[in-house]
Amino acid sequence: MPETLVPALEELEDAFFTIVKKDKKFKAELNQALKDYAGRPTPLYFAENLSKKLGVKIYLKREDLLHGGAHKSNNAIGQGLLAKYMGKKRIIAETGAGQHGFAAAMAGAFLGIPTEVYMGVEDIKRQKLNVLKMKVCKAKIHPVQVRPGIGTLKDAVNEALRDWITNIKTTYYSIGSVVGPHPYPLLVRDFQKIIGEEIKKQILKKEGKLPTAIVACLGGGSNAIGAFYDFIKDKKVSLIAVEAAGKGLHTKKHSATINKGSDGILHGSLSAMLQTRDGQVKEVHSIAAGLDYPGVGPEHSYLNKIERVVYSTATDQEAIEAFKILSETEGIIPAIESAHAVAYIIREAKKYKKTDIVVINLSGRGDKDLDLISKIL
């Protein structure tokens, strides 16, 4: 990170430890907002039809039912409230699929803080519904392109960082995933870990035991770390993150950072990334705008190295198929990002016993993808 940002990161780190970790009033206010405004706890739903079809007990953690339509609300409300406590007058955010952008816009409206969102031109095109939702909530959208027609999530992060460097005193940068410089990966994980904490309580109540596996899709990694975090110490629970294999791992068109990347420094953290031999960050691909990121949260890089989490992949085609299957069998339309997690279990179901319990973190809902899907189906 450039020197200019260091004092702001120190201020944020201080706020993380004194406000997020310790301030009782902040915690109470956040819990209230998550409950009454966002709709927590989200249900843990036994997907009976899908379970019958696949021959394994499948539960869906319904983050798609959160107000905002995805797990991103947990973090955007948390960071928005933190911005308010820190006395910041303006929130900026980056977005890929528009889920974090909309969550930030919604939190900005709710908290009365003007919000501006950076979004790649390619993503603006493929996620029209979320762009409209942000606009309706009065967020200003800054289209980002690095070359004519080229611009996705990493470019949006770059522009948001440049804005922050320029407006450091007044502005809070609400980052959408467990990426970026310290303390963001910790901060965002703390706002998302409620997903796993709820899963644990709910599954113990329903099944009287912990699940066999928890599956989540992985872009930057916030929904995955949120679902996994409370289970990391429960060694018997296998944790599976599903990266986007795009058009296939043998092609250049994927964003399977952990599976195909190497260590590098991107957006202020040292983690796995997709890069050339010369250290240039690669342009990546996924049908899912929210997974289309060449980096990954550093904690995932670590969990991969210690082999606590299995990092698998699903292709665009498998995700589309999973999107269809979940919609048809359960009447639940998943975000194309979350469909990658569903795709994994559809492909791997035969490796599980009938009595095994698999929890899929259904991180977002798929309304935003209907336009895209209608063109394919």
Next chain:
Amino acid sequence: MNNIENKFKELALKKEGALVIGTVPGYPDLKTSFDIVKKIVASGADILELSSSFSDPIADGPTLTAAHQKVLGSGVTKSQILDFYKKITASFDIPVFVIEYANIVYKIGLDRYFKKLRECGIDTVVIPDIPMEELEPFYHSAEKNGVNLALLIAPTSPDERIKRIARKSKVFVYCVLITGVTGAREVIDGATAGFIERVRKLIALPLVAGFGISQPQHIRALSKHNVDGFIVCSKIIDIINKNTSSKKKMLNELGRYISIMKSATNN
């Protein structure tokens, strides 16, 4: 003492500031880029800055970002750029430093990168995205391989931090003038003067100012506060961009601009 330090010493005796002219190696193409450097040297620049391309240069504004993108898009490789450095240092008698983003150094390998740079005749580097906290491995590897790391300070850096940075910095301290990214600006304001006054008291090394400088009056204003060097880079790229249709005109314009800027350093 390296040739940048010698240059500062020599200029100080003449009571002159150093004009540091920056460009992006390989921009708009390798051949033209060499001719641009030739012109920069011939027009009186004291020190050359080479802003090496990175896909995600977060400290840079639109001008340099687009130039980096163009170089990478044209397929120029790092080894071609290193050959370019070698050619520059062999052809011209001007002190040179390189701006390199951290990931490039990291991916190539710290020792390997600094060694290669040395082999190209370059011994001073600025890494714009490595703060003090993460400096150590870079610092040691650079030192081991005979490369100097010049560090940056910004208007947001508190006094104590500036002192710590100055203690570690080699050859000069790169003083980022504004809270923002690189790019030519119209006005350099009073807050900047206040910042320079503040750091001048804390730093004994040559103080080189950058980010926003594009006009002779900027240099004259900064000279009043004992700034030792003035970095101009985005404006150079702007001039290149305005004259893509005629290389002759481009080089003439660059020459004229650099001489005007240089005359402002003679206070």
